[in-house]
Amino acid sequence: MNRSFSIPQPLEESIAAALAQYKLTLNDSKVLAKHVLALSDFFISKPDGQTPWNETFAQVAYLVYYLPLNSARLRAVITEGAKRGFFDGLEEVIDFGAGLATASLTLAENQNFNYSLIERSSEPQKLIENFFPNFKAKQWSRAYGKEHSANPKKTLALFSYSLTELTDLPEWAYQCEAIMIAEPSTQQDGRKLLQLRQKLIDKGYYAWAPCTHQSACPLLTQSKHDWCHDRIHFEAPVWFQKMEEQLPMKNRTLTTSYLLMRKTKPAEIKAARIVGDPLKEKGKDRQMVCEGPEREFLAWMHKTGLQQEIPRGVLVKLPADLKKVANELRVQSPVEIYE
Structure with a gap:
């Protein structure tokens, strides 16, 4: 996208x-x-x-x-x-x-x-x-x-x-x-x-x-x-x-x-927003994501074979099988773009 x-x-x-x-x-x-x-x-x-x-x-x-x-x-x-x-x-x-x-x-x-x-x-x-x-x-x-x-x-x-x-x-x-x-x-x-x-x-x-x-x-x-x-x-x-x-x-x-x-409350959406550019690191790729009060990063571990680059600013649906390690949400299945 x-x-x-x-x-x-x-x-x-x-x-x-x-x-x-x-x-x-x-x-x-x-x-x-x-x-x-x-x-x-x-x-x-x-x-x-x-x-x-x-x-x-x-x-x-x-x-x-x-x-x-x-x-x-x-x-x-x-x-x-x-x-x-x-x-x-x-x-x-x-x-x-x-x-x-x-x-x-x-x-x-x-x-x-x-x-x-x-x-x-x-x-x-x-x-x-x-x-x-x-x-x-x-x-x-x-x-x-x-x-x-x-x-x-x-x-x-x-x-x-x-x-x-x-x-x-x-x-x-x-x-x-x-x-x-x-x-x-x-x-x-x-x-x-x-x-x-x-x-x-x-x-x-x-x-x-x-x-x-x-x-x-x-x-x-x-x-x-x-x-x-x-x-x-x-x-x-x-x-x-x-x-x-x-x-x-x-x-x-x-x-x-x-x-x-x-002042009007928005309709609730079950989505997070990508708020960082892709970061290439040893053994993984990361992008900052915002869904609440925690500073978190989606992380694609190279050993899983998964790889995505999501445009900054895009809304996404977070997979249910994310594995949380410290401030990382490690991706086990593809992250879906929110339409």
Whole structure:
């Protein structure tokens, strides 16, 4: 099973149409790469600086590089939520720190909600309305930290790469029925999400994904270094690959740390999630798996002749004949992918 995500044709067409405003096409790989490098260099030199949305290089780099990559990450998170019915019954979305609304644009591909976007900078609103005229936001706001929903019981609070510099969610978010968070897959941001997960559970929320249980997170309670993050494969179109050939950054796989939480309890599933990449060791292969409060690894002993590589982030059904040795669940029969 290969968890792959590409750029949907409607999004690709919108990107091409927006580029035409700069007299560029998707085939201008060297020029596009030059703009991407300029924005990358800006982030490196000014890590705490605000994105220069008024600059052409930032606008083009967003369109051809950051939007496709972040949208693929978010599409994976949204797909996991949709499988479990996470978005059922919701009507409103509040996108906090929306930037150029990548999260809302991606969610709107398959979810018909009313979108309210909160962003301190005024420039992103103009750009989104120009680049993506078919996306209609209910409202834009530059006010952070206030209540923004008339009916929080039907509202999703959406945070995409906007919590990195915050110590906590804004207070109004805790009134919302659902919370979706996607952040960089760094150790610092990942472990911050583990702590936030427990705080949300203490406030009456239930974990829908990536967790399959409501117990304490073993990566938080039994490790000082681990953090939870997902990995997907990015099926880049030819134009993206040609642009990427001019860049030092390669993106065959993408990672993100995420949480989907609701005040409504999810339907119980008898499944565990693979939360680690394959580890090749002497005499065995291992992958970290999460099904409860214990930090555990599935282990395929070479002497049994069994061998599997399960994509990180996939739900699996654990065989009944697993043999537990210390923190290993030794596989005696094939592990089944949960559909």
